[in-house]
Amino acid sequence: MSSENENGQGGAEGASPEQLALIRESVRQAKVPRAKPRTWRGAELAKELPVARVLVDKGVLHLDRYFDYAVPAELDADAQPGVRVRVRFGAGRHRVREGRREGGGLIDGFLVARLAESDYSGPLAALAQVVSPERVLSEELLGLARAVADRYAGGLADVLQLAVPPRSARAEQRPSPEPLPPPGRPEAGSWGRYERGAAFLESLASGGAPRAVWNALPGPDWSEELARAVVATLASGRGVLVVLPDGRAVARVDAALTSLMGKGRHAVLTADAGPEKRYREWLAVHRGSVRAVVGTRAAMFAPVRDLGLVALWDDGDDSHSEPHAPQPHARDVLLLRAAQDKCGFLLGSWSCTVEAAQLVESGWARPLVAGREQVRGAAPLVRTVGDADLARDEAARAARLPTLAWQAVREGLRQGPVLVQVPRRGYVPRMACANCRAPARCRHCSGPLEAQGSGAELRCGWCGREEGAWHCPECGAFRLRAQVVGARRTAEELGRAFPAVPVRTSGREHVLDTVPGTPSLVVSTPGAEPVAEGGYAAALLLDGWAMLGRPDLRAAEDALRRWIAAASLVRPQSAGGTVVVVAEPTLRPVQALVRWDPVGHAVRELGERAELGFPPVSRMASVAGPGEAVAEFLRTAELPPGAEVLGPVPVPVTAVGRPRRVGAPPPGEQWERALVRVPPGSGAALASALKAAQAARMARGGGEAGVRVRIDPPDIG
Incomplete structure (x- = not known):
C-alpha cells in the first residue's frame, strides 16, 4: 500500500526514514522533461526558438566553438541567423555553450543559428545587443570560413575577420541598386x-x-x-x-x-x-x-x-x-x-x-x-649574357652593364621607352656551386645549405645538420660561392650614359602605373613595372643571380615569373622588341625564358619536387617560437603517421629598429623554427593535429605569442 507525502512524492509502507530519503532523492534527480524557461532574470524570452548559438569574436583556438545564449523577447525579430550581436564574455565562471556571465565585458560575435533548446542544462545568459539586423553571415560563407580554418589550422573567428568587412552604419542605411538583367554573350x-x-x-x-x-x-x-x-x-x-x-x-x-x-x-x-x-x-x-x-x-x-x-x-x-x-x-x-x-x-x-x-x-x-x-608571334626576342660573356666584356667590368645591354638600350631608345628591371636590395644570398651554379642542398632532407660566417661550416637551413664534405651532385666540384645580391646605382649610371633621355623609377616608394610611349629609361623593381603605351621597345633584366640566388624553394620559379612579367610588356619580336637577361644561359629558368616555355619549366619543377618530397606534392608546416616552447609543442602534438620533423634551426634575429617581417620574431629575440613534412594525402591530418596542439597549449595558458604555426609557409628555403 502506498501513500503520498506533503510534497506529492510516493512513499512505501514501513520504509525507514533513510530509505524514504533515498527515494525522494532518486525522484528529484530523475530525467523528467523540463519546462522551457520563458524568462531570464525577470525578462521575457522569445516564445519560438529562444536559444541563440553564437560565434564569439575571441580569435583563440581553445574557444573556437559556439556558445549558447538566451534570446530576449525584444530582440526576437532582429536576432536572426547571420546578424552581428554583442554578448557578455569575460573571465570567470564559464562553460562551453553556457554563455553564463555574472560579469565580463561585451564582445562582438555572429549569431549562427536559432534553436528550440540548448544542450546545456544550466541557465543561459541573454544576448546583450543585436548590432544590426543585416544578415551578413550566410550559411555558404560560414561553411567556406570553416573549411579555410580547417585547411590552415586556424580559428573560425580569425577567418571571419578576413571574410566580413567592418560595419558601416551609413552604408547599411543606403539601399542597394536593383540588379540589372544579364548581358548578352560576348564575342570570343x-x-x-x-x-x-x-x-x-x-x-x-x-x-x-x-x-x-x-x-x-x-x-x-x-x-x-x-x-x-x-x-x-x-x-x-x-x-x-x-x-x-x-x-x-x-x-x-x-x-x-x-x-x-x-x-x-x-x-x-x-x-x-x-x-x-x-x-x-x-x-x-x-x-x-x-x-x-x-x-x-x-x-x-x-x-x-x-x-x-x-x-x-x-x-x-x-x-x-x-x-x-x-x-x-x-x-x-x-x-x-x-x-x-x-x-x-x-x-x-x-x-x-x-x-x-x-x-x-x-x-x-x-x-x-x-x-x-x-607564342613566337607575340613574344619578344630574348638574348642572354652569362658569366663567360661578362668576363670578356670590358664595358661590363667597368660599368656593370655588358656591351649587349648597352646596344639594346641604344637601339630601343630610337623606337620608344626601355625598361630596366633591377632586383630589390636586401635579398639574402644562398650557397651554390661555384662551377655550375647548382644550389647547395642538404643530403638528408634536401634543404638549403647556409654558411653562418666566413670560414664557418655549412649547415642545413631546414634540419640543422652540418655538412662538412659537400660536393656538387651535378658537376662534382667542391667550391661554393654566395650569389650576387642586388644592384647598385643603376639609375645614376644609365642617366650619365644617356644624359638626353629622361629616367623614371618605379619601386616600393613610388610605383608608376603607365609611362608614355616616347623614348625614356624606366628603372623598376620586380612587380612594379609600369605599362608603356604601345609596349616597351626593349628591356634589360639585370643581376639575374640576385633572384635565382635567394634561399627559397621558389627562387627559380619566381625569377622566371618576374622575368616573363617584365618581358610581356615588351613589343613582339616582329615589331623589334628585344629582351636582354643577365644570367647564366645554361640554367633552366633562363632557357625557359628564351624558349618562352613557363609551363614546361613548371612541369619539370613539379617532377623534381615529387622526387625530393617538396611541396606542393608533400605538405609542410612551420612551427616557430622560443626554443623550449617549440620543443614542448612538438612533443605534445599527435602528428599523423609518416610525419617528419626537420630541425629546429635558429631564425634570423630581427635587429632593433628594423622593419619586422610577417612571422618574424620580435626585435632582439632568438627564435627557432621546425618544419613538419607529411606525405601526400596527410595534409588535413597535419592541420588538425597542429590545431589541436595549439588549442591545448593556449588552454593551459601558453599564450598566443609563444608558438606560431603556419601551414604551407611560402619561405621554407
Missing part, C-alpha cells in the same frame, strides 16, 4: 588565339563549369580576355569572382569590364576604396544587386550569389598570401569555393606556378594555352 575576341579559348568561353556562357589553367600570351590583352570570361558567365545568369594581385591589375580589369558592358554591373573591392565604400560595395554583392566582383586578396571571400566562375590572376604573386592569421592563400580559397559551389575555375598568368602545373597533371583542370606559332 582574342580568346581565339588559344587552342580551346573559344570553347572555354562558350561553356561559361552556356552554364557550364569548366576548370582551366590559362597560360596567357604576352601583351596587354589579358585584362580584356579575363573581362570576356566574366561577361560570358554573367550572360548565363550566374555570378563571377575575380581576384587580382594589386590595385593596378584591378584597375585594368575594371576598365575592360566597363568598356564591354558599362557601369553598374560589377563591384570593385579593394582596401584603397576606404571602409565605407568598400562595405557598401560588399553589401551590394551580398544583397544580390551585383553579380560580379573584381578585387584584390580580400575579395576572395566576397559573398557572390550563384557563383558560376572564380578566377585568379598571377597566383605566384606574394600579395595573394594573406599576412593575418591563419594566413590563407587566395588560390586555395578559390579552389575551396570552386569545389563548394561546383562552379568554373580559371587560374591565369603569363607564367606558370608548380601548383598550377599540379592542377593540370592531376586532371582537375585543363590547360588553356596557345600554339607555338602564336
Whole structure:
C-alpha cells in the first residue's frame, strides 16, 4: 500500500526514514522533461526558438566553438541567423555553450543559428545587443570560413575577420541598386588565339563549369580576355569572382569590364576604396544587386550569389598570401569555393606556378594555352649574357652593364621607352656551386645549405645538420660561392650614359602605373613595372643571380615569373622588341625564358619536387617560437603517421629598429623554427593535429605569442 507525502512524492509502507530519503532523492534527480524557461532574470524570452548559438569574436583556438545564449523577447525579430550581436564574455565562471556571465565585458560575435533548446542544462545568459539586423553571415560563407580554418589550422573567428568587412552604419542605411538583367554573350575576341579559348568561353556562357589553367600570351590583352570570361558567365545568369594581385591589375580589369558592358554591373573591392565604400560595395554583392566582383586578396571571400566562375590572376604573386592569421592563400580559397559551389575555375598568368602545373597533371583542370606559332608571334626576342660573356666584356667590368645591354638600350631608345628591371636590395644570398651554379642542398632532407660566417661550416637551413664534405651532385666540384645580391646605382649610371633621355623609377616608394610611349629609361623593381603605351621597345633584366640566388624553394620559379612579367610588356619580336637577361644561359629558368616555355619549366619543377618530397606534392608546416616552447609543442602534438620533423634551426634575429617581417620574431629575440613534412594525402591530418596542439597549449595558458604555426609557409628555403 502506498501513500503520498506533503510534497506529492510516493512513499512505501514501513520504509525507514533513510530509505524514504533515498527515494525522494532518486525522484528529484530523475530525467523528467523540463519546462522551457520563458524568462531570464525577470525578462521575457522569445516564445519560438529562444536559444541563440553564437560565434564569439575571441580569435583563440581553445574557444573556437559556439556558445549558447538566451534570446530576449525584444530582440526576437532582429536576432536572426547571420546578424552581428554583442554578448557578455569575460573571465570567470564559464562553460562551453553556457554563455553564463555574472560579469565580463561585451564582445562582438555572429549569431549562427536559432534553436528550440540548448544542450546545456544550466541557465543561459541573454544576448546583450543585436548590432544590426543585416544578415551578413550566410550559411555558404560560414561553411567556406570553416573549411579555410580547417585547411590552415586556424580559428573560425580569425577567418571571419578576413571574410566580413567592418560595419558601416551609413552604408547599411543606403539601399542597394536593383540588379540589372544579364548581358548578352560576348564575342570570343582574342580568346581565339588559344587552342580551346573559344570553347572555354562558350561553356561559361552556356552554364557550364569548366576548370582551366590559362597560360596567357604576352601583351596587354589579358585584362580584356579575363573581362570576356566574366561577361560570358554573367550572360548565363550566374555570378563571377575575380581576384587580382594589386590595385593596378584591378584597375585594368575594371576598365575592360566597363568598356564591354558599362557601369553598374560589377563591384570593385579593394582596401584603397576606404571602409565605407568598400562595405557598401560588399553589401551590394551580398544583397544580390551585383553579380560580379573584381578585387584584390580580400575579395576572395566576397559573398557572390550563384557563383558560376572564380578566377585568379598571377597566383605566384606574394600579395595573394594573406599576412593575418591563419594566413590563407587566395588560390586555395578559390579552389575551396570552386569545389563548394561546383562552379568554373580559371587560374591565369603569363607564367606558370608548380601548383598550377599540379592542377593540370592531376586532371582537375585543363590547360588553356596557345600554339607555338602564336607564342613566337607575340613574344619578344630574348638574348642572354652569362658569366663567360661578362668576363670578356670590358664595358661590363667597368660599368656593370655588358656591351649587349648597352646596344639594346641604344637601339630601343630610337623606337620608344626601355625598361630596366633591377632586383630589390636586401635579398639574402644562398650557397651554390661555384662551377655550375647548382644550389647547395642538404643530403638528408634536401634543404638549403647556409654558411653562418666566413670560414664557418655549412649547415642545413631546414634540419640543422652540418655538412662538412659537400660536393656538387651535378658537376662534382667542391667550391661554393654566395650569389650576387642586388644592384647598385643603376639609375645614376644609365642617366650619365644617356644624359638626353629622361629616367623614371618605379619601386616600393613610388610605383608608376603607365609611362608614355616616347623614348625614356624606366628603372623598376620586380612587380612594379609600369605599362608603356604601345609596349616597351626593349628591356634589360639585370643581376639575374640576385633572384635565382635567394634561399627559397621558389627562387627559380619566381625569377622566371618576374622575368616573363617584365618581358610581356615588351613589343613582339616582329615589331623589334628585344629582351636582354643577365644570367647564366645554361640554367633552366633562363632557357625557359628564351624558349618562352613557363609551363614546361613548371612541369619539370613539379617532377623534381615529387622526387625530393617538396611541396606542393608533400605538405609542410612551420612551427616557430622560443626554443623550449617549440620543443614542448612538438612533443605534445599527435602528428599523423609518416610525419617528419626537420630541425629546429635558429631564425634570423630581427635587429632593433628594423622593419619586422610577417612571422618574424620580435626585435632582439632568438627564435627557432621546425618544419613538419607529411606525405601526400596527410595534409588535413597535419592541420588538425597542429590545431589541436595549439588549442591545448593556449588552454593551459601558453599564450598566443609563444608558438606560431603556419601551414604551407611560402619561405621554407
